[in-house]
Amino acid sequence: MGEFELIEKYFGRAARRAPLGVGDDCALLDLEPGMRLAVSTDLLVEGRHFLSTVAPERLGHKALAVNLSDLAACGAEPLAFTLALSMPRVDEVFLAGFARGLYALADRHGIELVGGDTTAGPLSICITVFGQVPPDQALLRSGARPGHxxxxxxxxxxxxxxxxxxxxxxxxxxxxxxxxxxxxxxxxxxxxxxxxxxxxxxxxxxxxxxxxxxxxxxxxxxxxxxxxxxxxxxxxxxxxxxxxxxxxxxxxxxxxxxxxxxxxxxxxxxxxxxxxxxxxxxxxxxxxxxxxxxxxxxxxxxxxxxxxxxxxxxxx
Known part of the structure; x- marks a missing residue:
């Protein structure tokens, strides 16, 4: 199985909200009026962030969950995400379980996969999430005050x-x-x-x-x-x-x-x-x-x- 067949089979699901989607050089994200874009990226590397014994379905869940957690900490509503996946070889059992866990969590939060990349190499997963938040309501690390x-x-x-x-x-x-x-x-x-x-x-x-x-x-x-x-x-x-x-x-x-x-x-x-x-x-x-x-x-x-x-x- 080649790279593009892999993407189409496991990650080529049609987006449910236009103009989100996979297939062009860039994803286009619509924000509601008065909203600011919230963006976060996390990289997970085998042996550093997860063990080789983890079930693929759980790994798909966690890879997205740790990114959604960043949006939660900002008070942002999730919109979309991209996925960059490096793996030593095409393993369809792994990919099927990984995609199930990834999409199950994505569906719970109404978030779309809108692009990314795949390459051969050590197993690592990089997800970037996009969300929206009113500028005056974003939760930041800098607002704590004595007495709180x-x-x-x-x-x-x-x-x-x-x-x-x-x-x-x-x-x-x-x-x-x-x-x-x-x-x-x-x-x-x-x-x-x-x-x-x-x-x-x-x-x-x-x-x-x-x-x-x-x-x-x-x-x-x-x-x-x-x-x-x-x-x-x-x-x-x-x-x-x-x-x-x-x-x-x-x-x-x-x-x-x-x-x-x-x-x-x-x-x-x-x-x-x-x-x-x-x-x-x-x-x-x-x-x-x-x-x-x-x-x-x-x-x-x-x-x-x-x-x-x-x-x-x-x-x-």
Whole structure:
């Protein structure tokens, strides 16, 4: 099977909204009046971002999910995406599963594949997503202010726990491993929550490289410090049974959570909870934004804990 036959068979689905579509040198995207284009790109490389044992359908899901998570963190509505795929050889079993997972998530969010590229090489996947957001309602990393609450969606740490099982550093029974492995391989982009937080959250970021590291990006761009209440961090019953040291590593520096971390004024707590209920996503208040530049982590009694573990850095 050649390159163009491959594209036509697995990725040549007709777009459902004109003028979106595959086949020309450029995709044409219509924005609603008063909207700004939101664009994000992520690259996934085998052995770095995913294991060779991952099911192709789950890999297709995750490849798009991590990009949609960026749109969620900006409060943007998804429109379309492109796909660049490198692989050593044409593997139709892999391609069929990958396309199923990719399109299943795309259909849930009404997003179209509008172009891309394929080439021979090491297995890697690069997706660029396009969304739209009103300019005055975009969620940014730079809006956190002292006195604001710090919130997170969902649960933290399960994806890192699954990785530690694969590394041989943790042991879980089958059902528990299946639970955390799903968190690692099938993250859920919080698009509905991002949209519900427009005009409410003052800053936001998606958690891809660990809570402490990603919060550091918000702190730096907003010129603030922060306090994390460690015992308030939401975790699964599986993670809660692990050693204190492993829990701390997974919760603070785990990465691959793809939950939303955001700030909002304390006076808007009820509104935040209402937005989360509308989006059908659990949220937890995990601390506060402070003056200064320091990150503090405290226990339930307010006693300081050791400094946070460093977030993930590909070249550190």
């Amino acid at each position: 609450d710090l919130w997170v969606s969902g649960r933290l740490g399960d994806a890192r726990l699954a990785l530690e099982v694969f590394r041989g550093n943790a042991l879980l029974p089958g059902s528990a491993f299946d639970e955390v492995r799903r968190a690692m391989e099938c993250p859920e982009p919080r698009i509905a929550l991002g949209l519900a937080l427009r005009g409410l959250a003052t800053s936001a970021i998606d958690l891809s490289d660990g809570l402490a590291g990603d919060l550091g990006h918000v702190m730096r761009l907003s010129g603030v410090g922060a306090t994390i209440e460690y015992d308030a961090l939401p975790r699964s019953s599986v993670l809660a049974l692990q050693s204190p040291e492993l829990q701390r590593e997974c919760l603070l520096a785990g990465g691959d959570d793809y939950e939303l971390l955001f700030s909002a004024p304390r006076s808007r707590r009820d509104a935040v909870l209402a937005a989360a209920a509308e989006a059908q996503v659990a949220v937890s208040c995990i601390g506060s934004i402070d003056a200064g530049e320091a990150l503090r982590i405290v226990d339930a009694d307010g006693r300081p804990l050791a400094p946070a573990a460093r977030g993930f850095d590909h070249f550190a």
